[in-house]
Amino acid sequence: MTAGKPIKCIAAVAYEAGKPLTVEEITVDPPKAHEVRVKIDYTAVCHTDAYTLSGVDPEGAFPAILGHEGAGIVESVGESVTNVKPGDHVIALYTAECQKCKFCTSNKTNLCSSVRATQGKGVMPDGTSRFHNAKGEDLLHFMGCSTFSRYTVLADVSVVAIDPKAPLEKVCLLGCGVTTGYGAAVKTANVQKGDTVAVFGAGTVGLSVVQGAKVRGCSKIIVVDINDDKKTWASEFGATDFINPMKDLKKGETIVDKLVEITDGGLDFTFDCTGNVNVMRDALEACHKGWGQSIIIGVAAAGKEISTRPFQLVTGRVWKGSAFGGIKGRSEMNGLISDYFDGKLKVDEFITHRRGFTEINDAFEDLHHGDCLRTVLDLSK
């Protein structure tokens, strides 16, 4: 009934950096060729949404509809869409997978170039927006997803159909945080049985690295976080040790000294899940000489740069990065859903808060409290 027509629906609009979102009625245009319109049922708020809203994202532009950790049901598709159909249950993918570009066919990366340039400018691949406010002004898209709207339009390469038995109110988390951390451990780093691992930052991303390391049988999984309240979670997700650098170090001792001491020379793998460039340096320098690898996952603000003595790299430590855990969304998401059904991948455990969509600004507040991993918003409320 709605196919081919504009839809009026509720959305949360970020009009200005650093200001609360405005929940209001917007108009969502029908999908054009190679586009899909999705009714979003559930979305979580990721730290990256808060990062962009704060104004420190070099790609952040306003007014925009943020949100990228969402799941819903396809309402209609534009011409030439073959990978999904109306009624399919889908997860939005901020890392597209066209399966044709130089990146997708390289078998070296999950980064896809098909829509990334326009995605970074907040528009659809044809350079225009599908969102308009009541004044008729265009609203920008975000990360190719814009899940903070009851209806959104995505490029077909940015959508994956999933097993309809998967509960959308839970697996929406596979749209970012859980997949990112888990994939960073099992794909980007490809940690192995017996490896030693340190994870800096015990949010959803860091704790998902921990569960990946546990699945692979790593011998030591050390979580480093400045908040003691994260200790119980760390242990529940599989950490063997927890260090709070604010209180667990001797006078004059650094976190690098401590980690190197308790691991007989340093770790096989470390992961930054904080976005703090000083932590990124510590994570690299805590790696074992000769082979230790440090994976940067955290997103740092505009203008921030990483540094270390080149000698750290000369002597065999490796700095790597990971986006969306190295996971190719369209090819590999259903594998993660199977792991979830088989009890190998924890997802539900990250949902500490649930709210109606109109409470979205409270969900951003939740992020700043130590008792929150993810708040899932119900778009029907």
Ligand SMILES: NC(=O)C1=CN([C@@H]2O[C@H](COP(=O)(O)OP(=O)(O)OC[C@H]3O[C@@H](n4cnc5c(N)ncnc54)[C@H](OP(=O)(O)O)[C@@H]3O)[C@@H](O)[C@H]2O)C=CC1
């Ligand atoms: N590369 C990618 O594909 C992706 C990157 N990200 C990025 O990953 C990072 C983590 O995301 P998420 O887990 O959602 O975020 P959270 O904010 O939930 O987790 C970060 C954790 O790090 C802790 N922390 C802060 N400073 C330090 C420090 N100096 N040393 C140790 N721990 C510290 C925080 O403690 P406290 O709560 O007390 O501040 C918090 O527990 C973010 O930067 C996010 O933008 C997210 C998804 C995908």
Ligand SMILES: N[C@@H](CCC(=O)N[C@@H](CSC=O)C(=O)NCC(=O)O)C(=O)O
């Ligand atoms: N826009 C930022 C970069 C933000 C960033 O690094 N995003 C991550 C995902 S964060 C998800 O919560 C990512 O996958 N980056 C790869 C990409 O292609 O965007 C900036 O310009 O610094």
Ligand SMILES: [Zn+2]
């Ligand atoms: Zn995210």
Ligand SMILES: [Zn+2]
């Ligand atoms: Zn591609």
